[in-house]
Amino acid sequence: MLALAGRRLAGAVAICLGLTVVLFVLQHLSATDPVRVLVGPSASTAQVDAVRHQLGYDLPLYAQWWHYVTGAATGDLQTSLRTHRPVATDIAQFLPASIELALFSCLIAAVLALVLGIGTAGRWRGAAPLNTVLLAIASAPAFLLTLLGIMVFYRNLGWLPPTGRTSIADPPGGPTGLLTVDGLLTGRPDVTLDALRHLVMPAVCVALLPAIAVGRTLRSSLTTALESDHIRTAKAKGLSRRAILLHHGLRNSATTPLSMAGLQLGSVFASLVVVETVFAWPGLGLYISQSIPTSDFPAIAGTTLLLAVAYVAVNTAVDITQAVLDPRLAR
Amino acid sequence: MPPEDRRDPARSPSTGPDSAILSGPGSAILSGPDSPILSVQDLHVTxxxxxxPDAYALRGVDLTIGRGEIAGLVGESGSGKSVLASCVLGLLPEHPAPVVTGRVLVKGVDMLTSPETRRRAVRRLDLGSVFQDPMSSLDPTMRVGRQVVEAAGSAEEAVRLLTAAGIPDAESRMRVYPHELSGGLRQRVMIxxxxxxxxxxxxxxxxTTALDVTVQAQILRLLRRLRDDFGCSVLLITHDLGVASQVCDRLVVLYGGRLAETGPTTPMLSEPRHPYTASLLRSRISLTSDVARPLPTMPGEPPRPTRPLPGCAFAPRCDLRTDDCEKxxxxxxxxxxxxxxxxxCLRLDELAERPAEPGSASWPPNAVSGRGPLLTLRNVHQRFRVRGQGRHVRLSALSGVDLTVEAGESVAIVGESGSGKSTLLRAVAGLTPVSSGAIELGGDARPQIVFQDAGASLTPWLSVATLLGERLSRLRLSKAETRRHIARTLTLVGLGDDVLHAKPGALSGGQRQRVAMARAIIDPPELLLCDEPTSALDASRAAGVLNQIGELRRELGMTVLFVTHDLGAARVVADRIAVMYLGRVVEIGPADAVVGSPAHPYTQALVSAIPEPGRAIAAPAGEAPDPLRPPSGCRFRTRCPAARAECASRAPAPxxxxxxxxxDCLLYEERTTAGSAAS
Known part of the structure; x- marks a missing residue:
């Protein structure tokens, strides 16, 4: 298990290094000049050259890259060209909102996936139509879901707020940065409730696609598992349906849906950008979506790097969990 | 006909418990020491x-098992025996939807109509079950101990049961996962x-079907002992009359979803009173089968479950049939x-007086010519890198195999799982290059393999004509010639033109095996390699395949290398038998000598573990050790009854x-040196 984690860690470092190379090449190939963006269209050529030299943009590409990588290793992600603040500081400010949204989305996705997977597994009468409905939902893009949600639950029903994280003027500023948790920790349940009301719609919008993807994988592997010989043994022992499902069925069908869940993290990140933009959610998605039009390269690179690390970390955790769940893989 | 009037085995005077109390339909209360444990009445499953088309799995079966009785349910694949087992457990598959009539009473509880909670209680308290493949029947992700505790209730009880099932050091074995156990130990966990x-x-x-023959002998003995210790009845389902003969008090023979014959084991096997039982016994490949002529086979095919059977199910294959049989x-x-x-059987009285059938004409003399060796193996080693305990270790599958096969000769490689016999075959076929040593194939041998699972070795979406035709591309024949060639080959393996356009899925198991055989010989190879081609087949079909191989080698002068775990089949098909144990050939010699007077203690153990009617089996101790850690010196010494200290230090030479x-045994080394010293 330790060896597996070690191998994965080495792999993660290689992946991140490769990613920075790709980012640098892409930036170099793109027509926009970040220095020109920074100083504005009215600045003189001399001014531009001075700033370019000051920021190191006149160095050869490999030297710029080396400078960036060595800086990133110590936590320095350079300065945003748009906000003029260190990217690391920006990320620290926007990260908690995204983490809160992502965690809630994953929680909702996990519950939904379990319910859908177990509900449609086996061959009961309603399984096939339910499956078709799910497929239809899964084919709707995230922006459509968000707009639909706002129209129905805000404009028509008025149940949920349309944008933002909270409507409370003085939310607590710590200690975790997650409003739902901080509200409880600081003894202000109204903050938690308000944050939850704001969370529901964006979180569901992010959660639906991965939930259906994972749920459908769970359905097929659970259906196969429930027809296997050892389930027959469990039935012959006289175990209850519940015990068979919980102790034998789910564990033996967990590996494929877990892999799918790890891979779906990518789609979660992608829909975070869309959903945060639509719901004006002050998170990393909003940050990166504002950085892209201004060619704010350090901001884009820093955020991308962070997401890549998260992606590799989660998928490594998936691999280790699989080895724990199925002892035959651990060998 | 009301159920009370059924002739029920339990009501005949001498089979254990008599006079089952069966009141009218609906009454499910049966008690008292004499009532049957299991009572199946007029069971139909469609x-x-x-x-x-509908599949008729069971077409009216009556069956009773008394307290402490071991009843053997015998039949070929498709006879409905496994469906009957599912009915007893109340676990018929829900898809495709079964239509069930009749009654299955376990201690008086109807396992077909009772509510699920009731049936579950019966399964938990009154029934136990053991299935064929212990690897897939145990949950691979749960520790063995927890799985036993699920049934036993407590850890102490689980340890007690594991010990009773013959698992040494049960306490520590509770913590392992099924894949860490040997096949025999897994089946003991199931038990x-x-x-x-x-x-x-x-x-x-x-x-015991998925187990090695020496382990099978141990498990059969364990089943008997458990009956004696625990007093439970056993319904033993098997396709092998030999296995049934070893443990069963009574046999129930099914054919085409109906009861063919039932009675006490010994008289039934010595004097069958149903033509089907008789031909089942005749076509059984045993250590005493007559090898001078083709094995007797049953003509025709067993009835397909989709066919309605208005008359006797066996009539189409029966040489005693009359017009009445069809009505x-x-x-x-x-x-x-x-x-x-x-x-x-309508003519069961005549069956007793039938004279023994004259055997078929004997084989023509063998074609082992002085053509010299076709295949020579010299000190062949095969090592694989495998992952074990988190790191790579070397597995020696073959450790120094020498073998010479003359042109036109048939040699059988016999061994249990892990002996390296299939590795040897794959190496000869050139599928895996050997690690060291030499394999010399004489002439233009172009070896062809017939695999064990013929169904899986045929591409499912290609027709038989395409499957056979593509093997002829080397010869560049015209279309008409190709067609003629295919037709001739199909006739040679006993198939008609009607299968030409069929896909493998539409064929029966026996037909698929013949197609696989036809595929191997259509462009006749000098060397035919067979990897357990009969082990997935019923006895009567296995006999047909062995006859086929016998015929082909005599007609086409083919050399055959036949890998099997079955000494009986080896004796029929081979001139010489090589016995392998943990990657080494431990004994090789003429087939009759190896089976008739086995020299190596392992061969002796193999021969005496084969279940044959009318002969008690002897089970050797233990199981083959982990091939990753073979014992020093003689590899069989850990299980050998004649092992001495010397065996651990020195590997025997041939x-x-x-x-x-x-x-290869030190016992004989001494004897010959002593003998040569005297002379």
Missing amino acids: FRRPRR AMAVAGNPALIVADEP APPEPRPVPGEPGRLSA VRLDAGHLV
């Missing part, structure tokens, strides 16, 4: 499948779960003068006993 809670009846569905299914009736025996009979 599977309704969408857009496909420990089956006897948990002192069930009244254990349903064992082919419990109505014969009711099982008592065999006169033999209490407890029933036979569903000793010549007779012409061509070699054995």
